[in-house]
Amino acid sequence: MELLEIKNLSKKYEKKKALDNVNIKISNGKIIGLLGKNGAGKSTLIKLINDLLTPTSGEILVHGKKIGVESKKVISYLPEKTYLNQQMKVSEVIKYFEDFYDNFDSKKAKKLLKDLDLDIEQKLAKMSKGMQEKVQLVLVMSRNADLYILDEPLGGVDPATRDYILDTILSNFNENASVIISTHLISDIERILDEVIFIDKGKIILQSDADKLRKKENGSIDEIFRRMFKC
């Protein structure tokens, strides 16, 4: 049984089609790059998997079951924006995650926060956007989930921190789990990808093993992406 299976998924906003008949299968133990230009439909697809949008048609299955309480237990999602209650301290958010997610490892979270020099007694409202994003990434990666979905995890951070984030991602998920990383900063994540999915105008235009694609097209994923999406 596939970890994630998306069948004939479409999403319309009034007259505009954000996703058009998307079909994807994702198995365990892979790092998948969901790559596309701005507005291609990456975030829409991710939000649909996380029950934040209602599909117009089609279905999403996690371990063969429709999206619901059970799927949310095994999916760890990092949204593009800061979403935590600003009135809370980091330590309170850790307690919150501990309360709701059985697979949350608070010791790991505290260790990662310490590595990043983040004070767990500080209120989120007093932190910069970059610091809040780091806290969110730590919380998401401290869950022992089956599927991690990271929406633009490198968006607002400096190059040095990007490397730390990628290392954090690589060293904090088990080999049976999969990671979907949505980004347009392809060169930064290229080294860690097992598979790539190219999305454009709401349609999946390519799903391939990263190494096979590099060999076939004789170039890096970044170069192939630039060639395919040349304006």
Place this chain on the structure above:
Amino acid sequence: MLIKLLKYDLKYMIKNMSVFYILAIFFAILVRILGLFNSTTILTILNGICKGTMIAMIVNIIINTMIRSWVRYNISIYKDEAYLTHTLPVTKNDIYNSKFIQTLIFYIVGFLIILLCLFIAFYSKENWALLRTVMDSITVNLEMSTFWFVVCMLIIIFLEIFNAIQCGFFGLTLGNRKENGKIAWSVLFGFIAYLVAQSLVLAITAIEGLFDSSIMDLFKNNIVLNGNAFIKLYGIATIIYIIIIFIMSIICKKLLNKGVNIE
């Protein structure tokens, strides 16, 4: 999971409401203390200011409970915090029930705080006797005890306010479904829901009046309520309010279960 959600919803409300509770009680105590001294011009002015502030805090408790409940509902179900709320391993029913129970608890707490403040500020044997005389003069026509009259009034006021809050939840659910992020739709739907709820109470009372002359007399003549009419009127209003609140809750849950669209 409902208990866990409720714990965090209550924490949020306590953080925001406790300042009003503390201030209301503080000024009630000041009113009481200032009332103990012989009245001078300055003390009378100070006492008046404290009474005014205490009443402002009491009004604040009612209005803020209502507004904070709506804001909490909107932020955690439809705004940025929705990214967390809808990805928690909890059912949509639990999310809704938590908000509903949280509001219910804070209205009861608010009512108790208001009663406590009034007791602290104004209780004396003379005031109590005066209040009883006034209440007795009202209830003598109704042929019921003052105690039960006060209980009935508190329940109906509570239901009326709670119905207004429920209309707000209903409006937010419909409004965000129509167009996420546009609060105008939510206000419009909430207002319509409130008008419909009030009209229903009136319409069903009028229908009851077709079969009961004592009720119909309230529509036709300018008369003083008698005990029989009061009990019937009170019973109808209470039952209709509870049914309306219940129906709106079910619709909200059904709509939430159909899915959300968070921008």
